[in-house]
Amino acid sequence: MSRVDVVMPQMGESIAEGTLAKWLKKVGDEVKRDEPIFEISTDKVDAEIPAPSGGILAEIKVPEGQTVPIQTVVAVIETDATAGVGAAPAPAAAPAASPAPRPQAPTPVAAGPAAAAPALAPGSQAPSPVTESADERLRRRSTPLVRKIAAEHSVDIATVPGTGHAGRVTKKDILDYIDTGAPAAPAAGGAAGAAPIAGPQAPASGGAGQWEATPWPGDRVEAMSRIRQLTSEHMVFSRRTSAHVTTFYEVDMTRVARLRAANKKGYEDRGVKLTYLGFIVKAVADQLRRHPVLNAAVQRAAIIYRGQVNIGIAVALD
């Protein structure tokens, strides 16, 4: 008999925690390997998590509704296996079933909810297990001074290359990093979630100011799901960091409609829906190449003209 830890998995590179939404099994139930045993709700997606091994669900450590950092042990399964089975590593537990919106877009399109905006990485990071070594801790958290500088500039220490003891980030490292303004590695392709955002940090409460709405008699209060909370925060953040300009043009889409009608079936046969969105996105991408100032970001007193064109598409899940 051996005990296998079931952990809160990491569903994406920038995700630091997850909410245990629902237990699908109770203590004492038999579970089969890969059978879903609980549901989680994270920044990006809700998912069913499979059991890392078969056996009996011996212990539930995290109740429904609780949010814990990734890698937290949420349950223990007792298996018949005698071989030493370590805790299931988080990436292996990623389920196949759910749509994870990827790649992440660094700049959300102005219209519509910005659910695909990169997750902000505030100073509080996922605490590591107690088994972390001093060197690991140093690489993760550096020193008080560096943390202070990181907080002041909204920089995630994990993204700064370190040249100090044990490869940790020194004062010089982080100051150089802030001065050059961009991470050494390219930002596109999934690593964008950890990219630093220069500018005001959206507070966890999501409000732009100190005012907070409160319920009055007769009101009904409903808690928001994590995704909805983040969508709300990011929408406000977007308005605080980019100027929003809205213009209306009437476009005759007749030729596009004809093209789509003619090719719809061919795409469907290959399992894909040919929507108007595809055409619009292509048109936008082409025009961004022709008008680079629309594909730029502001950094203090400079304009960064992006070399790549990335379009983020927000998808409604419910």
Next chain:
Amino acid sequence: MPEVTYLEALRQGLREEMQRDERVFILGEDVGRYGGAFKVTDGFMAEFGDRRVIDTPISEAAIVGAAAGAAHLGMRPVAEMQFIDFISCAYDILTNYVATARYRANLACPIVVRGPCGGYVRGGPFHSQNPEAAFFHTPGLKIVCPATARDAKGLIKAAIRDDDPVLYFEHKYLYRRVKEQLPEDGDLVTPIGRARVAREGGDLSIVTYSAMVWKALEAAQTLEKEDGLRVEVLDLRTLLPMDDAAILATVRKTNRVMIVHEDTRTGGVAGEIAARINEAAFEWLDAPVLRVTAADTPLPYAPTLEDYVLPQTADIVAVARKLAAY
């Protein structure tokens, strides 16, 4: 301006204060007829007479006790401990009486207790001690440790003029090895409780006092030449009350600090300084606070062993490099 040794500067300070204020007098072993074991009071008996330069019996407790009594009656005694190691004989009178007299009986006790401390002279364990830690945590006392000739003079004058008991720890190794040009006229007083930046730098700070200031400066030169490091050296000058503001300022400036003292490690003053830095300047630290001190052992007679036990410039350089690379 003439160049003056550390010892001569101390002598000048004593003489000037005795000339300035007739209440000032000196007492100790061999201070009068002999002129002092190290000749600090050479010529004083001839100049000031035997009622102001008093040869005492060999009893440090009596020397300090007599000084305390004289101070209560309005005098300004300067009590000499021939080797500061012997101050332990006066521990009771200093801590239980002198430090508390003002608190207990509203009796001022403006005495100075001075003597040569430190090693590097093959003096062995009873003639090479650094006793500051023993008195450091006695509220009611002040402790000063001059490193330069200027401060040897400035601090003895300040100590004598202070209305409360001051322990003045001069360093025997520095007596004739440190020289400085000092102005002949004017009143050279070093304020008690104020540190001095002996060398400016931006990469790393060494907080130190007494003879170690010179080793720190040597180390700083090596580190600049070989490593391109700009090391700041802070000479505390006074240990009690310590100049917290100066320590804080250097920590904020360089974010990497090491403390160097010749005294042994455990319970040495460096621990207190590190604790204060931790409390007041944690957010400015980019590396742990490190120390260079003597090893926790009585000081050996054998020259090779003394050299091993006491901090050397190379030790300071090594730890500074570690700190810089953190």
